[in-house]
Amino acid sequence: MKDYIVKATAYDGKVRALAASSTETVEEARRRQDTWATASAALGRTITITALMGAMLKGEDSLTVKFEGNGPIGVMVADGNAKGEVRGYVSNPHVDFELNDKGKLDVARAVGSEGNLSIVKDLGLKDYFTGQVPIISGEISEDFTYYFANSEQIPSAVGAGVLVNPDHTILASGGFIVQVMPGAEEEIITKLEEKIQTFPAISNLIREGYTPEQVLKRLFDGVELRIHEQMPLHFHCNCSKERVENAIVGMGREEIQKMIEEDHGAEATCHFCNERYYITEEELRELQQSTK
Secondary structure, three states: OOOOEEEEEEOOEEEEEEEEEEEHHHHHHHHOOOOOOOHHHHHHHHHHHHHHHHHHHOOOOOOEEEEEOOOOOOEEEEEOOOOOEEEEOOOOOOOOOOOOOOHHHHHHHHOOOOOOEEEEEEEOOOOOOOEEOOOOOOHHHHHHHHHHHHHOOOOEEEEEEEEEEEOEEEEEEEEEEEEEOOOOOHHHHHHHHHHHHHOHHHHHHHHHOOOOHHHHHHOOOOOOOOEEEEOEEEEOOOOHHHHHHHHHHHHOOHHHHHHHHHHOOEEEOOOOOOOOEEEHHHHHHHHHOOOO
């Protein structure tokens, strides 16, 4: 099943919901980052929720999510946009532990329970929207739920899960976001809370073959659900040799001259996709000529 996101509403528009299957996307991130199992679960959850948040945006809007916890994976960053494109990386991808007391990958231990979750949205305006909250558990989904409630004042339920094969490849990955709109009755909120508390792990549902639509239909069992849109989801990095060259030009003639004399060229590696770009000495001289 190809990865994709669905957008829906329930209770006559008083609740909006999104769900995603993200197995291939998370596997691509895992392959490029060479993450071990626990790091894969942390990054996979973050990428999936970032993609869902990106799907709430419009046009050329985008967002950047950053976890800065006190756990061994260090900083974790994900970018998403309104086109279903997402990417991400962790500072230390080689983190793995024994399963926690619930028999699951110990993501909280990897991320850490202290630090900050910050989200920056580029909405095409002069200023960026920035929200920041403390990490409350390191379990990712709980931290995003806390972010929505405290930074955007939107009561939300966020769920994401990643299952990893013994060879560290991704077996199944998915996520959902459910948000209560202003004016929703307390009865609706209570029903949703009760349903979500007993809802199966979404990664298990994806492994069983559930589509994002079926995930939401099970979550809103007995309630009319309107599916509004389906959009593709995939790993995408916008790095390029041209971007590297522009960055080098921005360093100025003197710095470029040092690179020519000391290194006889330049090399840059993208944090997100680990693509390497090589700039020859001759290319550096051409770039130097184009600087002011």
